[in-house]
Amino acid sequence: MLTTETFERSRQGSPEWLSGLRSKAFEAFSAAEMPTEGVEAWKYVTLDFDLDDYTLAAPDQLALGSTEFLEAITRRTATVTIVDGRVKAIEGELPKGVTIEALAQTSSDRAEASLNSVGDTDIFSAAHRAFVHDGVFVDVARSISIEDPIVFDIQSTQAKTISFPHLSVRLAENAEAQIVIVHRSGPVSAVSVPHIDARVGDGSRLALSGLQVMADEASLIGFGRFSLAEDASLKLGEVGLGGSIGRMDLVIDHDGDGSSSEMAGVYFGDGNQVMDYRIVVNHSGRNTSSNIFLKGAVEDRSQSVFTGLLKINVGATNTSAFETNRNLVLSEGAKAHSVPNLEILCDDVVCGHGSTVGPLEEDHLYYLQSRGLGRERAERVLLRGFFEEMIAKLPARQLAEPVRAAVNAKFIEAQAEGRI
């Protein structure tokens, strides 16, 4: 259990500033309750676990074996392995101007700003700050450009444990970097509550891809906070394939004039999975643009949730902002909730949102069948076409092939078992 005793034990050895920050967060955590369907941010998600059943993993756990997703990324700048919330290894020869530090090495200001970037959103964000005991801090100096990605292999390995991986990225001016994060677990009922914060400096470009392949018994409740300075650009990729609950709560702040972001997302739920994406895009600077596009499929009794908010603040003139979410509901028991919202406080903007929820188009199936394809084959062709648009947009191109294979495999399995 995450009791006061657990907290005190985990806090031992923390420097004073961190100890204070964690104490405050622990108070917030103790006062917070598990979200219910009555809370707007959790409206469609039923949490099927009790945090009281979970505790922190003992240190020095063995890392998991490799996966096809990691193997696909052959060229890398560095690989960081985080096991049950603790940094296990930082490997690779870093180019000049790039540093990767663990929590114990980084400056307290840097760490504190990052730890505070989510705030007390809910019990999970409070728990993250109360129990976080390690972290990775990536800094890319001015005008440094790294072509090959820094890969984060974030693992949960122990049953009935909860972990709080923490990752912070800072790009100074005119820098460029690519990050790939793989969230995965052993076949155990673990919960991972990662927190990723990234600040992209003036004129810098960050591409960040997250891929979630947790085991069926495990859950991911992740937070991402991104802030963009003047003329900064962000490319985000999100792939959700695993987990009992796979949730990402993301906020993208376009603070600087001329900043821009693009996000491509792919998810596929089966069994009882819940894929939950909550994405807030704030536009405060002038001449900023954003484009959020997620496509997903649900079958069996799985559910997906897309809650998007485009918020255009006063003074954010000449903003261009779009959010699109398309869903295939492949089985009768599956559900897709798609709720795109706009809040526009400025009149010089171009904004749009669109969402669709439905089965594979009968007309399209009929057309393909009239061309000689059997029904099942026609379904596969349509499914591949549906996802290909997004897979081609994932910022980490190396992930395209294994993601395509995984999505196809899920669909073929559902067909073979007669659920579609």
Place this chain on the structure above:
Amino acid sequence: MSWVEIASLADLPEGRGVKVDVGEHAVALFRIESDVYAVADTCSHAEASLAEGEIFDGEVECPRHGASFDLKTGEAITLPATLPVMSYETRTEDGTVSLLISEDRS
């Protein structure tokens, strides 16, 4: 015609294609248990890699438009493809897979 060693059997994943380039030949290899099949990688209908296709009952399904080809003969089984793809003879000796390739490809 000559035999060219191209892969070790252990490196070929079961039930999934692998693309290999042998001289000018782009070949899709498929391992089904201990049997290895090889056909030309490019679909005869449109530009697509058959190595990325799924395998169903001895046929590979093109990932792009759903045409399927017999893995043994390269014969086009369903539309939209009407022409076969080249098939190659394979042999496996001591765990090494070889392909029978003609030098002049016309």
